[in-house]
Amino acid sequence: MHEFSIVQAMFEQIDRIVEDHDARSVRRVRVALGEFAGVDPTLFTTAYEVFRINTVCADAPLQIERVPGTDDLLLEQLELEVP
Amino acid sequence: MCDVCGCGDTKAVPVDVHERILAGNDRAARHNREHFDRHHLIAINLMGSPGAGKTAVLEATAAALRGQMRLGVLAGDLATDNDATRLRDAGIVAESITTGTACHLDAEMVHHGLHHLPWRELDLLVIENVGNLVCPAVYDLGQHVNVVALSVTEGEDKPLKYPTMFRKADLVLLTKIDLLPALPDIHIQTIENNLRAVMPIPAMLPVSARTGIGIEHWVEWIRGLARPAVNDADSVSAR
Numbered sequence: 606m607h608e609f610s611i612v613q614a615m616f617e618q619i620d621r622i623v624e625d626h627d628a629r630s631v632r633r634v635r636v637a638l639g640e641f642a643g644v645d646p647t648l649f650t651t652a653y654e655v656f657r658i659n660t661v662c663a664d665a666p667l668q669i670e671r672v673p674g675t676d677d678l679l680l681e682q683l684e685l686e687v688p
Numbered sequence: 689m690c691d692v693c694g695c696g697d698t699k700a701v702p703v704d705v706h707e708r709i710l711a712g713n714d715r716a717a718r719h720n721r722e723h724f725d726r727h728h729l730i731a732i733n734l735m736g737s738p739g740a741g742k743t744a745v746l747e748a749t750a751a752a753l754r755g756q757m758r759l760g761v762l763a764g765d766l767a768t769d770n771d772a773t774r775l776r777d778a779g780i781v782a783e784s785i786t787t788g789t790a791c792h793l794d795a796e797m798v799h800h801g802l803h804h805l806p807w808r809e810l811d812l813l814v815i816e817n818v819g820n821l822v823c824p825a826v827y828d829l830g831q832h833v834n835v836v837a838l839s840v841t842e843g844e845d846k847p848l849k850y851p852t853m854f855r856k857a858d859l860v861l862l863t864k865i866d867l868l869p870a871l872p873d874i875h876i877q878t879i880e881n882n883l884r885a886v887m888p889i890p891a892m893l894p895v896s897a898r899t900g901i902g903i904e905h906w907v908e909w910i911r912g913l914a915r916p917a918v919n920d921a922d923s924v925s926a927r
Contacts, residue, residue, distance in 0.1 A: 607792050607823035615709045622703060632700060636709070643826040643852035676852075678709050678826070685701045 612652035628685035639677035716795035720830025736837035738819030741863035744897035792823035
């Protein structure tokens with residue numbers, strides 16, 4: 606269940622980006638998971654659903670792009686809500 | 689302004705990040721590797737299932753390397769100090785990294801573990817990862833090579849069931865081969881074929897820590913690893 610620690614690391618990235626942009630919240634999160642990343646998309650989603658409660662991502666749906674033939678594990682894009 | 693859907697929402701700002709989610713771990717791993725390179729220390733990340741024989745292989749390795757290379761081990765485990773205690777009893781400099789509930793080691797844990805190990809005095813550091821064929825494969829620890837211990841008792845198809853782990857391996861140690869006479873349905877050739885299906889550069893060494901069969905080839909493989917040095921073009925590349 607390393608997906609939980611990976612999602613935790615992603616939230617640290619997100620918090621930094623939100624702070625850098627003086628954003629209020631996140632509206633959408635998009636990640637890329639490679640076929641050989643060793644990350645299960647279902648478990649990743651479950652971890653995200655647990656972590657996002659009462660955070661800046663509380664209302665942000667997660668989009669996962671599966672990438673064949675790579676070990677990509679990327680935070681691709683955020684959509685932020687700014688004041 | 690939102691240019692994702694074209695809605696014109698002035699409060700929506702898309703931010704292209706395109707950053708590895710484990711970028712923080714990767715930085716810590718690079719930091720560890722710089723330490724290792726600066727002190728000409730070879731670092732091996734030894735992974736495998738619980739009970740694959742990782743600790744037993746290290747005991748046999750220490751005996752084979754005695755007087756030639758100074759070996760130290762950071763032993764990861766969810767609970768107990770048992771592996772490190774076993775290794776210390778075998779005369780190996782060893783320290784535990786107790787992960788609690790975490791199913792893998794990460795680079796920060798290794799860095800913290802180094803503070804409790806006289807690693808500058810070593811030639812070879814083995815990071816014995818938590819027994820698990822999934823999670824440890826995802827984290828760079830700063831090692832130079834990945835080695836996976838796979839015991840013959842685990843069956844022939846583990847490489848196909850856990851391809852990410854075996855894709856990352858520079859070498860697979862097929863352990864407990866002294867048990868093969870009791871396992872008529874297990875064939876080394878089938879295991880080797882399965883490894884060829886997933887490993888970019890297939891490499892397997894059959895060993896028995898109990899009888900010592902194959903340990904000399906494993907030790908020879910270790911000796912063949914170039915000692916990494918800063919700005920040394922011939923040094924082992926990081927995986």
